[in-house]
Amino acid sequence: MGLNNDESRSTEAISSQRLRSQRIELSVALPFEISSEMALTVDSGSPPQSHASNTATVASHFVSLSTNTRETDVPRTTQQFLENELKRTRTEMEHMIDENQQMRKVLSLMTAEYNALYQQLVTTVALQQQQGKTEKFSQLSQVPLATALNVEVVQGNGQRASPQRSFTEHSSHSAGSERSRSATPTGSAQVSSRSPGRSKHGDKQTSPLRVKLEDDTNQKIIVQALPTVMPMDTDKAAVNMFRAYKEESSSQAIDASNPSESPELGFASEARESASQDEPSVAEQLEQNGWPPNKRMKSVLQDTSVRNARVSVRTRTDAPTMNDGCQWRKYGQKLAKGNPCPRAYYRCTVAPGCPVRKQVQRCAEDRSILTTTYEGTHSHPLPAAAVAMASTTSAAAGMLLLGSTSSSDRAEGLGSDNSFNLGTHSMPIISASAPFPTITLDLTNNPAANQMHLDAANGNRQPYTFSMAQNGIQMHAPSMMAPVQSSYYGAAKPPSGTFQMYSGNPLMVQFQGGNTARGPQLLADSVTAATAAITSDPNFTAALAAAITSILSSQPNNQLAATNSSSLGEALRGALSSHGLPITAAKKDTASRST
């Protein structure tokens, strides 16, 4: 905030000293009880006085108490005491007013930011739902989640750079802005939308949402959110991309949003805008995907594009369900074949119409192990406590969906940095028809079972494996992966909790703590470093983010979980937003904290 903190602090210190001195004096000088009648009398006739004079009066009177007789001084003492109390109360009120004003400023800032983000959320969800109505699953399945965020650099002459070059240019542009932030102080951003299925030029492979970021260099950066099965991911990615750029350019103009509007108004305006285009309103679309009416929900759930990825988390707990921060409503229970323990079905009740569901079932072999399977992506802002797990499921599901795409799409959408171009062309291909690929995070204490498997119905696919050993996390990628050139971290001095990226087959990313006694902090550092280091590759980003987030959220130490979620959230934002700047930022953060 732009307030003069030093000045306010010094003023506050002086005031608090005055209050303390008054309290000390009063505690000594008060030889009797004050009746309400006396207080009223004095209060009605006491003129306001300044603080300093009031303190001096009390002090002088305190001295006079010791020399004069009590009988004559009692009324004066009472009056001055009450005057003093009045002044003190007024001073406290002034402080409270100041604090209130500061808090209002903070609130207004937060409200404005929330409104802007909410506006983008509504816009993106609405557009993607429109997109989902017009496109077949076969088309959706060809759009990988990680490529849903496609960044183009439109030069001043209107020519577009290739996607491969776009990320690089954006990264360099961002880095340049970071180095000389004042060089590009202005800029504008606009969120524009178009429905490709309805546009005259009707390119269904292009985006329904385009966030244009334009700075004064006449260079436009278009954050292009392609239709995906994970609306929130795409939205968050777009928002985070926009945020990252906004922080650099200190530009906050968003044409498509009106920060002065309340979220409800923004939602209504979006609905009106949609209605004006002879398209179903947002409310209608949400209702169509909402839970009542139930018939419509069924149609949504049968849309494979919404439900074709699952994230399963195995934890050792005695609780009936895993506390993931969300609100769930149980809607069914079933005895599954081969497991005497019933499987419970829950749906998210944070917002009506949220498509996320989870299944909870205890392991037949070890009933202390609880398996929670998440499915879908939240269609609403999440509670803070639920962000970590939601990020887990979204990222992991995104990884699965990414793998279920054609190599040509990946090659077109992912190429950002040749040094980290892992798996872009060599990932095994999962058939789009493979039902319900599932990623499993095993967070039990069994070392042999401390693994995260990425399974798919297609047996040809080799799994990623995340192992959580005592001294770190190991990630094993499929042996078909191309060798990695860890050029970025190869030149960097690893923190005391070392991070290593091995090249070759199989690829192994290892976080190894040099001092296991540091435990939580080391884990946090490793998480940040590793997450940042592999943000260049969406495959690894999604999978590792999923594993790390789950691990952190399952830590028994709540404070640790909160802290790590915060840092990991930053890393995830970086992973989802751009491929350049956030790595540097996270690396610096890790290096500074690990020393």
Next chain:
DNA sequence: CGTCTTTGACCTGCGC
């Protein structure tokens, strides 16, 4: 009384 859970019925997809 509203909300949530329970539980049997029903629906859907898949394999034979």
Next chain:
DNA sequence: GCGCAGGTCAAAGACG
């Protein structure tokens, strides 16, 4: 086409 299993619905009961 049939049966099975998984998933969902919705009425009834429990609970605060």
